[in-house]
Amino acid sequence: MPKLRIIGDSFSWIADDDTNSRQWPLQLVNKLSYELDNRSMIGCSQDYTWYWLHQERTNISPDDQLVIVMTSPNRYWLFEDRPDLTNPATLSLFTDPKYANIAETYFKHIQRPDMDYMAVKNRLGWLNNAATVNNWKPPLIIFAFAQSYGLDSEYPRLKFSKGSLTEDVSNAEQADPFVAQLFRGRDPRYNHLCLCNHDILAEKIYKSLIEETTLDLTQGFYKGMLDNNTLRSDMLVKNELSPRLYKEYLNTFENSKWEKFIKTMDKGFFNDE
């Protein structure tokens, strides 16, 4: 059976012990009648994703379908054993402050958008080349975050989403656009999306793959249903959110670690004052 090979970040990650069948990767693989191979990781960088692609390259057959959820290009795989701690927002999650300091120093002095952009183009160039050399079906790139990558036409063997999951779908679900303020660092949704939008996303990806059309993330999704009031609605919680994540979300109000996290987000990491 051909495989649906999904690799990405928290937008495609599935917990081993939480197999709600409405999560979009599970719906999609069911519609395609493929076997699912999902190697996504919360918080990972593009380098981690491409590392997996390099490792698995010879195992991917021309009958398989690759779906790559392309995370933010400014995440950096700093330490080999922590591929999930890749951006300034995760500094407070390092258990050893020494490594948090090293990471902060990197982000403050060394990282810059030009280098990130160049690396994105190199990655996509490699992927286009690998798809050609190995005769893969055109890999589908779903942008988790809006980012510059040149023109679609520069990569004729790849398919790109129009729009991104963060800006066009996830953030748009909230009446209040400030994600961290609303969720207090603990998003209670599966893959940052309400389940009604999982349904829509799965159908859109399916059609995009079957009908060879562009995956349009800019329209057709439910919007504006989340705010501080609706997040207390039993109906919404039951129909749209992850029970486990919602429980963790409620706990964050009592958890000082997350309070610290939110305060840091408010202050801005690189404010020298």
Added chain:
Amino acid sequence: MTNKLWVFGDSFSFLFEGDKSERIWLLQAASKLNYSIVNYSLRGCSQDFTWQVMQQEKDKITPDDQVLVVLTHPSRYWLFEEEPDHTIPRLFKEEKPGVDSRIKAAELFFRYIQRPQLDVLSVINRLGWLDHTATRNGWKKPLVVLGFGQYYGEDSDFPGLKFSYGDLTSISMDENEDNKDASLFNGAEPRYNHLCLSNHDILAEKIYDTLANDEKLDLTTGFKKGVFNKTTARSRNLAEKEFSLALHLGFLNATN
């Protein structure tokens, strides 16, 4: 002569203004192939710098042109935008500890973050981009000359590229009778592109054969070895035959 040889690389292909021998391999090879040279080499640069320039220039390269990349060491890292030639740890030593936070950042990066795993990952992505770009734009196969030995997967992963067999650093080191004594020049290299001129002749001929006759560029055989040692490197006679006289003068001054 309208077709161009586009060169992207490090000190192995860098040309000094005003101190040129017509025997420099790049000049000889371009002359034999009847190309004009567009050279974007920079001493001490990283692969990232090379690729950034290539990405900026790619639309000017035509199918009649030839691209030649001297692939520098993958562990070099372009840390700060205005210093693309500062890419290795020894260039970032604090004279006054704690004063320059950027130097501290560089030290921490090389000590704790950089690792071969990421270097190899980036090399393979870069070569994938080059193969893809060359194929898409109908270029002649770019020639990738390894400045340093490094892992990049299999040649067959990149069918649109040609790779050297062996690397330039090995030729350079073998010219020294005391082979592994890298301190001989004390940072004041008297050779053009780290190679004696007799090996420039050989390299140019080999590159010509590779590009004109589609032969494999073999850097592991046919080059002169043991050309100089600690004593003869100071000889004016040898310098006239094999070195840049201007660089040799700098070497003598630095080692007196």
